[in-house]
Amino acid sequence: xxxxxxxxxxxxxxxxxxxxxxxxxxxxxxxxxxxxxxxxxxxxxxxxxxxxxxxxxxxxxxxxxxxxxxxxxxxxxxxxxxxxxxxxxxxxxxxxxxxxxxxxxxxxxxxxxxxxxxxxxxxxxxxxxxxxxxxxxxxxxxxxxxxxxxxxxxxxxxxxxxxxxxxxxxxxxxxxxxxxxxxxxxxxxxxxxxxxxxxxxxxx
Ligand SMILES: Nc1nc2c(ncn2[C@@H]2O[C@H](COP(=O)(O)OP(=O)(O)OP(=O)(O)O)[C@@H](O)[C@H]2O)c(=O)[nH]1
Ligand SMILES: [Mg+2]
Numbered sequence: 001x002x003x004x005x006x007x008x009x010x011x012x013x014x015x016x017x018x019x020x021x022x023x024x025x026x027x028x029x030x031x032x033x034x035x036x037x038x039x040x041x042x043x044x045x046x047x048x049x050x051x052x053x054x055x056x057x058x059x060x061x062x063x064x065x066x067x068x069x070x071x072x073x074x075x076x077x078x079x080x081x082x083x084x085x086x087x088x089x090x091x092x093x094x095x096x097x098x099x100x101x102x103x104x105x106x107x108x109x110x111x112x113x114x115x116x117x118x119x120x121x122x123x124x125x126x127x128x129x130x131x132x133x134x135x136x137x138x139x140x141x142x143x144x145x146x147x148x149x150x151x152x153x154x155x156x157x158x159x160x161x162x163x164x165x166x167x168x169x170x171x172x173x174x175x176x177x178x179x180x181x182x183x184x185x186x187x188x189x190x191x192x193x194x195x196x197x198x199x200x201x202x203x204x
């Protein structure tokens with residue numbers, strides 16, 4: 001069984017006076033676009049967000065075809081790593097793909113490849129790294145229980161970076177070239193501002 005976690009507990013400050021997770025993106029709430037794109041390669045979906053977001057996200061995900069669970073932040077605004085840990089702790093699958101709610105071009109083929117890498121190499125995570133040096137920790141596959149525990153420990157140490165919990169885990173770096181071989185590099189595009197939303201409309 002493979003799980004997915006959509007991390008959506010951010011404040012969308014660059015977007016403005018609305019939650020970008022449920023913002024209309026060419027007729028569909030962004031979080032729904034993400035969920036629909038990854039649905040073919042997972043068996044369940046966990047959405048991590050704050051309690052005050054749940055209703056709107058539930059509405060956006062009405063009739064979603066897979067089992068759907070909400071994993072609410074026990075403490076809000078602790079950053080993406082806290083959200084990843086909370087989401088992963090609620091997963092039933094051994095491995096889970098984490099995807100940020102603001103990656104509406106996520107490519108299921110890339111996610112499937114990340115699952116294959118983590119599973120076949122029996123590691124705790126498969127994390128893409130782009131040629132610009134950025135690790136794509138919010139579009140990566142993790143062993144759910146191991147990463148959830150490592151996030152909790154890292155938070156307790158006062159860490160906030162997603163790379164901090166990975167320090168105690170065994171993981172593989174997936175290169176940009178490897179991602180490009182298996183899918184579309186547009187998979188990592190993330191939308192932060194209204195302008196980026198407007199520009200992204202063209203892509204659908
Ligand atoms: N649970 C949780 N998720 C977060 C938090 N901060 C960011 N995220 C999520 O992490 C992902 C990447 O974060 P950002 O692109 O910075 O999103 P954001 O924080 O909502 O937007 P900005 O306020 O403009 O930075 C998004 O999916 C966010 O929903 C947080 O404090 N808690
Ligand atoms: Mg942020």
